[in-house]
Amino acid sequence: MRSPSPARVAADADVLAADLLVGGPSRAALDHVREHSWLTLVASDHLLDDAEAVIRELGDADLARDWRTRIERECEFVDHPAEDHPALAVAYRGGAMHLLTLDESLLSASAGAALRGRVETSPRHPRAFDTLFDAASLYREVVGGDYPGPDRDPRD
């Protein structure tokens, strides 16, 4: 299990699929991760299975397969029991202090209260993550020194 870090991000299957199929806040949030090599997207096979199934259903099988191939290069994988909630398990085991989700049940105040003290992760709507993301301040905290700007092409 990794120790929690603000440079580690988990995204629930709804955000992963919306990034590809919808765009909007989910893509804006994940673009921050894609364009900074010092941020890590944490995932599991169970989590990617969920997102891939949704992309297959709302898109097509080839798109889902190619998305899986591409996203797997992006992620650091953790393992967890199949019965766990994939996004919560990934955030917990992968030390992700940010959990991006569209799931209202995870974003609710009661869920936040239930998680606090057990898991050092904050479920956030991708819009909130995008709005609050401060690359310069985070860079100083996790890497150190002056923020040099994005170091990767988020469309590559």
Add this chain to the structure above:
Amino acid sequence: MRMPSRDTPRGRLFVRARPHPFVTWADLFERAECYDPTEADVIDAVRRHRAADDDA
């Protein structure tokens, strides 16, 4: 007896450049543009998928 040559056959010295072996995000986003689900459609699909898994 003729020994096997160590020379690389000339034709093999020049390998045609292969296309980029990995699909890019730009390519995926472009291909996904022909689908038009909403955020709510995605949320529902994830919920249905997980409910089906729980029932299985």
